[in-house]
Amino acid sequence: MIFIYNCYGGSHSSVTAAAIHLGLLPETRIANNRELLNTPYYDAQVAEDHGRVRFMGTDKQGNTVFISSKRNLGGRYEKIMREVINIVGADGRKLIFIDTMPYVNLWMVIGGFLSRRLGYYKIGRGIILYGTRQSYFKFIHLVQLVKKGDLAGL
Amino acid sequence: MKIILFDHLGCHAAVLAGSYLGGIIDLEPTAREILALPVFGFYESLLPGTSFYIGHDKLGNEIYTLGVGSEAKIMSISARDISRILGVKEHFKIIDVSAYNTPLVRLFIYIGLLKPFNRMVRYFCAQMLRGCIPELSLLLKQELKE
Numbered sequence: 225m226i227f228i229y230n231c232y233g234g235s236h237s238s239v240t241a242a243a244i245h246l247g248l249l250p251e252t253r254i255a256n257n258r259e260l261l262n263t264p265y266y267d268a269q270v271a272e273d274h275g276r277v278r279f280m281g282t283d284k285q286g287n288t289v290f291i292s293s294k295r296n297l298g299g300r301y302e303k304i305m306r307e308v309i310n311i312v313g314a315d316g317r318k319l320i321f322i323d324t325m326p327y328v329n330l331w332m333v334i335g336g337f338l339s340r341r342l343g344y345y346k347i348g349r350g351i352i353l354y355g356t357r358q359s360y361f362k363f364i365h366l367v368q369l370v371k372k373g374d375l376a377g378l
Numbered sequence: 379m380k381i382i383l384f385d386h387l388g389c390h391a392a393v394l395a396g397s398y399l400g401g402i403i404d405l406e407p408t409a410r411e412i413l414a415l416p417v418f419g420f421y422e423s424l425l426p427g428t429s430f431y432i433g434h435d436k437l438g439n440e441i442y443t444l445g446v447g448s449e450a451k452i453m454s455i456s457a458r459d460i461s462r463i464l465g466v467k468e469h470f471k472i473i474d475v476s477a478y479n480t481p482l483v484r485l486f487i488y489i490g491l492l493k494p495f496n497r498m499v500r501y502f503c504a505q506m507l508r509g510c511i512p513e514l515s516l517l518l519k520q521e522l523k524e
Contacts, residue, residue: 226463226464274452274455275449275451275452275453275454275455275456276456276459277456277459277460277463288463290463292456292459293452294449294452294456295449295452296447296448296449297446297447297449297453300425300426300447301456303426303427304426304427304444304445304446304453304457305456305457305460307427307428307429307444308382308444308453308457308460308461309460309461309464310429311380311382311429311442311444312380312461312466312468312470313466313468314461314464314465315464316464319460319464
């Protein structure tokens, strides 16, 4: 399978969930700030990167995990991508799109805006780390659902 | 090759561009001709993600339109990346024509959601978009040459 975790900017929630999936971040406790900041692509994407589907790694089952950004498209991102896949005649059955936006809290929105959009890294990063830690167990729960294959509620 | 034309809902500028490419309309179509295009202004909500098959050009390339909202640029990038991940062998070309849906056209698209105004809105959109076909044709030539 190919898992594509996607969020607004592909910088925080999708990266966190993908890293938990891959075991780069702990699955039994809240990751600390250093662990989060050491995650590849965490708080690193810029506007020009939006839309890029980036490889994060391969999990223990051999599934590949990617991250992507979709700005304000929400659930329509998957619909659009599946339409493109149908048009070009590819087999999209092995693709699983996971929207991490429902788990993004206000702190992450504010921190992401300050850090990524306005470039106030020092203030923004602190807020985004706090926000990520607040929602961390939700990301763990999401990843567990994905791994279990229970995607109906996503 | 498959040609995918992106605009907001896949049924305005993209349909005109696709129809021109397919030889269905010429450089100076009348509003009536545009209104006769089967999928022109065919939408029931503002949600993107609908695709339409328009036809094929002289070279046998299949032409499609796809609604991508206001995110044509990032959707082009994602579509190319995902195709690469899936190992798509078929060559395809994405052309973004959403810039030709001017703010006024987009305003009319909103108004067109109200059923009583739908036919009138289609007519206004056709009138506004018919003038941009020469410019669209240049863009298509340039994009397909690359």
